[in-house]
Amino acid sequence: MTLHEFVQQCINGLSLGSTYALLSLGLAMLFSIMGLINFAHGELLTIGGYVMWTMLHHDVSWILVVPATLLATTLAAVAMERIAFRPLRGASIETLLVTSFALAFFIQTVLQIGVSAEPEPIAHTGWSDRGYSVGPYTVGLIQIITTAVTFAVLVALVVFLRRTLLGVSIRAAAEDFAVVRLMGISAGRVVVAAFALSGLLAGIAALLLFASAGSVSPTSGTAPVVAAFIAVVIGGLGNLTGAVVGGYVLGFADQILAAVHSGTILQFHDAVVLAILIGLLLLRPQGLVGRRQELA
């Protein structure tokens, strides 16, 4: 691979990693405060895609599609908490995990029966295909938007988590939820806020992903959420900084290896990526950013 190709793949990796980071942040936040590995997180992405499809299909302007999609995924996340997870407050990690699988399949099936099992086309907009040449490199407008939006979201999230009482409560809940309640802070409010936030982040990811993906199907969310989950594990389970770092590492690794692989090895691309990640975890089982669990 030439330097030129390497730089080009890094540009691609930056925008792919951004999407992973948005998704893995939502996963890591829920895991950190309530031990939930939410596999139905991908369905938030799918729901966002279907809202976009419905609206764009009826020629609704993007100015309305954006807030509507964000609202839909946020409300869907809050509904998930209310209907599926609230009755299981305090349940084991395994129970929560199985519940999230059930929820994911339920939403997929509803979409298959209610809409169609076939992919629905999301019309490419003029701007989502536009690209620019910078010297020898090609940068898609959607890549620039994805990266810029993700950086802005990360800054806003840090400000929220550091400056607001609710944000500080969410960070504290990741350490010791019982003591957060001893501070007079309602457990329900913290959990709902974390779900809403994860839904909002998934909505942003949906907008960025489906603006260029071209179509949405009932299982659209599965592959991205598996990737995001891998990113969370690479970064260090339940660590928000780690989730972002993991997202970008995975994005870069994926793109760079895709360029290196050619011919027969290309079909083993995912296996190679995952083998490298397994090696990484053997070296650093606590993840890239995670701390070693202190004893006692």
Place this chain on the structure above:
Amino acid sequence: MRGLTARYGPVVAVRDVSLRVGEGEIVALLGANGAGKTTTLMSIVGLHRARTGTIALDGEEIGGLPPERVVRRGVGLAPEGRRIFARLTVAENLRLGAAAAGRSRAEDARRERLLELFPALRERLRLPAASLSGGEQQQLAIARALMPGPRLLLLDEPTLGLAPKLVRLVFDLVVRLRDEEGVTILLVEQNVHQALRVSDRAYLMRVGGIEAEGTPDELRRDRRVQAAYLGVPE
């Protein structure tokens, strides 16, 4: 508090315990490990749910309320093992402590007053709480519990693991909190000598029940207390 019984599954940790803390008093709850002291405190704040009996604050029942509502009624707990938020800064810990008081302009004044009582915390406001020494972490846990201005402060083993000089400091602080701030205090301790020195009344717990109660002088004369804790042969 009357007739408190608390269980962990089938195991009864506290059986039919009644105790009373009068306004402006320091009451010590003494006893060995496993006597049920921490379970008693956890039941009062609503973190231990498997219990029966009545718990009242100023005549109003608070038993059965979730912890966030008990705390908002004016009960503060500095839990066993401190349980400060280690990755948050000292200032953030205090900010969360104030949450029980709701949005109030008194928060700044309250924090200022507590930083006078705990000057070690003032210099470390922007640092992660994990960087504090054991004694400072204990001060932070107490200050955090005091931020909303509780009427009743529950202290669970506040001197555990502290150097003797710091133990004295914490006990002196407990007295100042009563005298200067008018806080009512229920103090769980294994350090019987020191606890009896500062308290107005005390209860002795043993295997889940109250074994003795009275003033510090009465308890010091009690043979069971002497045998178990003061090194006097029975």
